[in-house]
Amino acid sequence: EAGVAQSPRYKIIEKRQSVAFWCNPISGHATLYWYQQILGQGPKLLIQFQNNGVVDDSQLPKDRFSAERLKGVDSTLKIQPAKLEDSAVYLCASSLRGTGGEETQYFGPGTRLLVL
């Protein structure tokens, strides 16, 4: 079974530029998550999709971050404009249903962003 795919793996941009990350979840997984992991910290949830609808985006900085999952499969996370403090690893995860009970999230390798 193929895992969660993410691209690019690395990205270097200058502050105030825009950047986009792509994620393809495990086939058949209805729920998709984007996390931000700053160096030395654990991942922090930014947004959660159930199919193509947003379940939780309470920690997404909406003035500069946006995400979409138009067809309920793959997803794009965008930062516009980027700030120095956005330097981090952006992780995508997916789970089968995302509802209660025993629901395991599986993570991709992440995209490492450096903002100069």
Added chain:
Amino acid sequence: DAKTTQPPSMDCAEGRAANLPCNHSTISGNEYVYWYRQIHSQGPQYIIHGLKNNETNEMASLIITEDRKSSTLILPHATLRDTAVYYCIVRHILTGGGNKLTFGTGTQLKVEL
């Protein structure tokens, strides 16, 4: 969300059992305990989860105390490849559906020869 407390670092000799503790004293009755690990420059890897009973799989064992306020992850025969940051997480169920993992800073396990 229920918070977890883990020691920042632990060492273990290769071939010995690694026992990683976690406190989650504010856990609710329907919240699961999940363990993930993260090897340098990789995404978190799922290890095991449990609700009330002890659990075992091919990677590890999970021991949950009867009052559910703490748990221990056991790697029975640690190898150098088990060197990683281990996260203990209480999975929170969202009001509108979905579930949320709140990661702490985890335990850095170093397995040495």
